[in-house]
Amino acid sequence: MGTKTKSAEILCIGTELLMGDIVNTNAAYIARRLAELGINLYHQSVVGDNPGRLRDSLEIAFSRADIVITTGGLGPTYDDLSKETVAAFFGRKLVLHAESLEWLESYFTRLGRPMTENNRKQAMMPEDCTVFPNPNGTAPGCAIEQDGRIAILLPGPPREMQPMMDHAVIPFLQRFQEYRLVSHNLHFFGIGESTLEEKLRALMTSSINPTVAPYAKTGEVMLRVTARVQDPAEADAIMAPALAEIDKAAGEFLYGVDVGDLQTALCRALKEKGLHVALAESCTGGMTAARLTGVPGASQVFECGICCYSNAMKEQLAGVRPGTLAQYGAVSEETARELAAGARRAGGAQIGVGITGNAGPEPSEGKPVGLVYVAVDSGWYQETITLNIARRDDDARAYIRTLASSNALNLALRACRAYPG
Amino acid sequence: MGTKTKSAEILCIGTELLMGDIVNTNAAYIARRLAELGINLYHQSVVGDNPGRLRDSLEIAFSRADIVITTGGLGPTYDDLSKETVAAFFGRKLVLHAESLEWLESYFTRLGRPMTENNRKQAMMPEDCTVFPNPNGTAPGCAIEQDGRIAILLPGPPREMQPMMDHAVIPFLQRFQEYRLVSHNLHFFGIGESTLEEKLRALMTSSINPTVAPYAKTGEVMLRVTARVQDPAEADAIMAPALAEIDKAAGEFLYGVDVGDLQTALCRALKEKGLHVALAESCTGGMTAARLTGVPGASQVFECGICCYSNAMKEQLAGVRPGTLAQYGAVSEETARELAAGARRAGGAQIGVGITGNAGPEPSEGKPVGLVYVAVDSGWYQETITLNIARRDDDARAYIRTLASSNALNLALRACRAYPG
Numbered sequence: 001m002g003t004k005t006k007s008a009e010i011l012c013i014g015t016e017l018l019m020g021d022i023v024n025t026n027a028a029y030i031a032r033r034l035a036e037l038g039i040n041l042y043h044q045s046v047v048g049d050n051p052g053r054l055r056d057s058l059e060i061a062f063s064r065a066d067i068v069i070t071t072g073g074l075g076p077t078y079d080d081l082s083k084e085t086v087a088a089f090f091g092r093k094l095v096l097h098a099e100s101l102e103w104l105e106s107y108f109t110r111l112g113r114p115m116t117e118n119n120r121k122q123a124m125m126p127e128d129c130t131v132f133p134n135p136n137g138t139a140p141g142c143a144i145e146q147d148g149r150i151a152i153l154l155p156g157p158p159r160e161m162q163p164m165m166d167h168a169v170i171p172f173l174q175r176f177q178e179y180r181l182v183s184h185n186l187h188f189f190g191i192g193e194s195t196l197e198e199k200l201r202a203l204m205t206s207s208i209n210p211t212v213a214p215y216a217k218t219g220e221v222m223l224r225v226t227a228r229v230q231d232p233a234e235a236d237a238i239m240a241p242a243l244a245e246i247d248k249a250a251g252e253f254l255y256g257v258d259v260g261d262l263q264t265a266l267c268r269a270l271k272e273k274g275l276h277v278a279l280a281e282s283c284t285g286g287m288t289a290a291r292l293t294g295v296p297g298a299s300q301v302f303e304c305g306i307c308c309y310s311n312a313m314k315e316q317l318a319g320v321r322p323g324t325l326a327q328y329g330a331v332s333e334e335t336a337r338e339l340a341a342g343a344r345r346a347g348g349a350q351i352g353v354g355i356t357g358n359a360g361p362e363p364s365e366g367k368p369v370g371l372v373y374v375a376v377d378s379g380w381y382q383e384t385i386t387l388n389i390a391r392r393d394d395d396a397r398a399y400i401r402t403l404a405s406s407n408a409l410n411l412a413l414r415a416c417r418a419y420p421g
Numbered sequence: 422m423g424t425k426t427k428s429a430e431i432l433c434i435g436t437e438l439l440m441g442d443i444v445n446t447n448a449a450y451i452a453r454r455l456a457e458l459g460i461n462l463y464h465q466s467v468v469g470d471n472p473g474r475l476r477d478s479l480e481i482a483f484s485r486a487d488i489v490i491t492t493g494g495l496g497p498t499y500d501d502l503s504k505e506t507v508a509a510f511f512g513r514k515l516v517l518h519a520e521s522l523e524w525l526e527s528y529f530t531r532l533g534r535p536m537t538e539n540n541r542k543q544a545m546m547p548e549d550c551t552v553f554p555n556p557n558g559t560a561p562g563c564a565i566e567q568d569g570r571i572a573i574l575l576p577g578p579p580r581e582m583q584p585m586m587d588h589a590v591i592p593f594l595q596r597f598q599e600y601r602l603v604s605h606n607l608h609f610f611g612i613g614e615s616t617l618e619e620k621l622r623a624l625m626t627s628s629i630n631p632t633v634a635p636y637a638k639t640g641e642v643m644l645r646v647t648a649r650v651q652d653p654a655e656a657d658a659i660m661a662p663a664l665a666e667i668d669k670a671a672g673e674f675l676y677g678v679d680v681g682d683l684q685t686a687l688c689r690a691l692k693e694k695g696l697h698v699a700l701a702e703s704c705t706g707g708m709t710a711a712r713l714t715g716v717p718g719a720s721q722v723f724e725c726g727i728c729c730y731s732n733a734m735k736e737q738l739a740g741v742r743p744g745t746l747a748q749y750g751a752v753s754e755e756t757a758r759e760l761a762a763g764a765r766r767a768g769g770a771q772i773g774v775g776i777t778g779n780a781g782p783e784p785s786e787g788k789p790v791g792l793v794y795v796a797v798d799s800g801w802y803q804e805t806i807t808l809n810i811a812r813r814d815d816d817a818r819a820y821i822r823t824l825a826s827s828n829a830l831n832l833a834l835r836a837c838r839a840y841p842g
Contacts, residue, residue: 020452031441046465110811285714286707289728293706304734307710307726
């Protein structure tokens with residue numbers, strides 16, 4: 001195959017997708033990666049675990065595209081037939097792949113579980129294919145190249161598929177591309193996607209190299225700045241003007257570059273200054289502590305989180321004064337401040353954070369659903385913010401809690417940056 | 422059209438889906454509704470805002486199915502061409518739909534915004550179609566019936582699409598259905614998907630009505646048992662033999678039916694008995710508390726969670742004895758037991774849970790990554806389990822923590838069920 005721009009299709013295989021039991025995040029993930037590689041994608045499809053229909057879908061997909069990427073159907077069970085069907089489509093047999101079998105055996109040994117006969121089937125791979133190891137599961141992926149066509153088979157679980165896509169498939173596909181893409185992810189908090197887009201519309205719509213694309217998630221926006229280069233060393237110079245323009249327009253909301261998320265940014269900032277943070281959470285109920293301790297090495301910056309769901313526990317564990325609760329209520333600015341101070345004291349930390357609010361589903365103590373107070377206290381820096389979150393659908397509770405906890409992490413980050421030294 | 426079971430396809434239209442900018446939740450939502458109606462769905466597709474490719478996709482979809490449901494492309498802008506393309510596919514014109522125009526005019530009046538000329542385009546509907554009003558936006562949906570084919574066009578935004586699906590499309594489609602599907606979800610913990618499948622292979626592969634299908638997630642398996650009935654009252658009798666067989670084979674691992682997840686099952690069980698649980702978490706760092714408080718109404722069964730990440734906090738907040746930490750280490754059965762007892766005491770709860778372990782990335786105190794102790798203590802019921810989790814990839818930390826916290830919820834559920842009264 002030459003280096004002309006290829007087109008691809010995504011074909012997700014799984015009856016659970018057809019039944020609507022799971023949302024197809026794989027298609028979006030792969031689509032974004034293909035877009036970054038500059039590979040055109042005009043169709044995505046979903047088909048069940050049915051060899052006949054899968055075969056027909058492959059036929060249709062290859063009539064329109066050079067590359068077909070499948071997900072799913074690589075498991076150990078009788079209805080996992082993707083490898084068998086795709087191999088047959090190309091007239092190939094499945095043969096035992098020794099390295100994959102070894103990996104499977106060692107995987108089950110480490111798990112201390114016997115390897116069943118049907119797991120062995122996962123080491124059977126199409127003849128003459130490129131095998132993609134799966135460090136996160138038992139199903140290796142693979143690529144078959146034949147007659148100008150490329151079929152890429154990936155496992156269905158996102159936590160297996162995503163690393164395989166990033167670490168094996170992208171390098172594999174880059175061989176066919178003339179250019180390399182180099183990206184930086186700019187992470188913003190406290191500014192909405194449409195506001196950011198309005199500030200940067202000219203750049204986002206007119207800049208070709210680098211491209212600037214926004215991605216929104218709960219309460220956050222990420223801008224991905226991507227340069228198309230022949231030599232990665234050129235990337236910095238190509239990106240510099242766009243980065244300067246973005247910084248000028250929205251730098252005050254930028255909390256980190258290539259940093260992943262708020263909790264990772266906070267851990268890094270605390271570590272750099274040798275500080276600790278402590279938490280007292282009510283409505284978020286441990287979510288902020290869980291996000292922070294999800295970061296490897298969090299123990300260097302975090303000793304204690306208190307999840308005080310009842311008023312008694314706010315007094316007993318976080319030292320909130322009974323008078324404060326009686327006068328202002330549990331959902332109040334005053335309580336948030338005392339939670340922050342109490343967390344700081346209890347945890348012997350430089351920075352304390354308090355979160356209290358009503359995540360729903362019902363109003364409580366006359367405070368509406370969606371009202372949240374978040375306070376930070378470092379001695380040097382104190383701030384309390386009020387959130388009024390209007391969302392009222394089935395996901396409102398999770399949304400309110402996530403937004404509250406993100407605001408808490410962001411306040412802690414500000415307090416850390418304002419801390420002397 | 423007769424009442425024979427129809428088959429459908431979903432065709433989602435939108436370049437933002439192809440680029441991976443948004444995840445296709447519409448396909449899953451519609452798929453689930455169709456499954457509940459007993460309408461077969463064998464394919465889902467995504468295509469961009471491109472009339473030629475959309476026409477080709479319609480051709481393919483109608484070669485395989487009686488009903489094609491599209492989402493997206495009903496907006497006011499120049500690239501929204503779904504109605505035009507589908508109407509042309511059936512050889513129909515677009516005509517002004519007076520009621521839709523009225524609705525649009527009143528919609529903009531209420532908003533206090535002028536209605537632009539391109540919004541008027543949203544009141545142009547295919548001749549002789551069934552119009553589905555959109556109370557949540559400006560784009561009505563519609564259905565075209567012709568030559569035994571049905572095309573259903575729905576708006577793209579989920580908050581407009583979902584109510585239209587529920588309130589207009591489902592009643593429209595029910596006219597064509599003879600059967601209904603009734604499902605129960607059986608939730609298992611502590612047994613792997615392949616082990617469960619080996620125990621139930623005969624049932625899973627041979628049973629036609631009901632069907633039995635497995636779905637795995639971290640540390641859990643769900644079996645969905647689905648009966649096809651004319652009258653929902655028949656479902657229980659049809660399912661009974663399969664349910665009995667499943668219970669006999671794996672009942673000891675079944676933690677709930679139609680209960681969603683471990684935390685919801687635990688909240689319900691605690692509420693039924695009027696009990697409270699309290700948590701002291703080390704390696705899970707608040708994750709168990711966050712899962713529990715994610716359940717609406719958790720405040721009735723949960724007052725306090727302690728996230729004691731350092732040894733000092735294990736002593737100070739959860740009352741672990743310094744001698745225990747010195748002699749056995751923080752990651753030990755003894756510490757887990759004292760954490761459970763300490764949580765119970767601090768929270769004034771009937772059931773206390775303690776979790777301590779090493780979630781990685783490095784060994785600590787000579788304890789390997791993946792070694793976790795979970796203890797439960799209700800006075801009546803005490804149990805401590807040891808986990809050795811072998812996983813060592815990028816997601817190992819999240820996996821170890823999730824599995825530890827799931828085991829904690831499961832132990833608390835057991836303690837709750839063993840509690841007198």
